[in-house]
Amino acid sequence: MRINELKPNQRLMLLALMAAGGAAPNQHLSSVVALKAPDRKALERHGLVLATPLPRGSFALELTDAGWNTARETFTAAPPPGSRSADKVLHAVLGRLAGFMETNLLSAADVFAIMPSPAPAPAGGESRPSAARAIEEAYRALVTRPQGWVRLSALRRALPDFDRDALDAALLDLLRARRISLEPVVDQKTLTAEDRAAGLLVGAAPAHHFAFLD
Helix, strand or coil: CCHHHCCHHHHHHHHHHHHCCCEEEHHHHHCCCCCCHHHHHHHHHCCCEEEEECHHHCEEEEECHHHHHHHHHHCCCCCCCCCCHHHHHHHHHHHHHHHHHHHCCCCHHHHHCCCCCCCCCCHHHCCCCCHHHHHHHHHHHHCCCCCCCEEHHHHHHHCCCCCHHHHHHHHHHHHHCCCEEEECCCCHHHCCHHHHHHCEEECCEEECEEEECC
């Protein structure tokens, strides 16, 4: 599927996925871009995105290599016919970004992908679990049913010896490996001040709970 064959909302979905690091829960994406099932399935059919089931009947979308390339083409493509001023401004900004990337030999993944972060070395040579393993162990102890949700606030309380940056990096690594779902809480009124402070920004929205998929 060529860039000029994509509908405006399909282009925006590819860009939204790119901005989220290449993968995001559909629940988050649908709050950013209005994309009906037939348009999403067309992206899947043409090999631009992959859909992965998540708990509670939800799913996540992930850019394929072809999806990354097509999203990158959007940077230098003409705005779709009938574009509004906001669309034209977006394409102008993307065009400038494309020039910067070309000058510095950067791919879209170099700029937008969530890259795994090395775990910090234990102080004083002491042995302790990696942040990812500690997260999984804490999750298994806190969860009340298989693949149930656990608030990030509860996770942080359970792992006081790990600093926030280490936990956040490990959570993002697990998300990229498609081992966890990391999403906003649907009913935001249930969030406490502690829950909000414990949130982790994923794409454009903070996530407040997570679940292992295996």
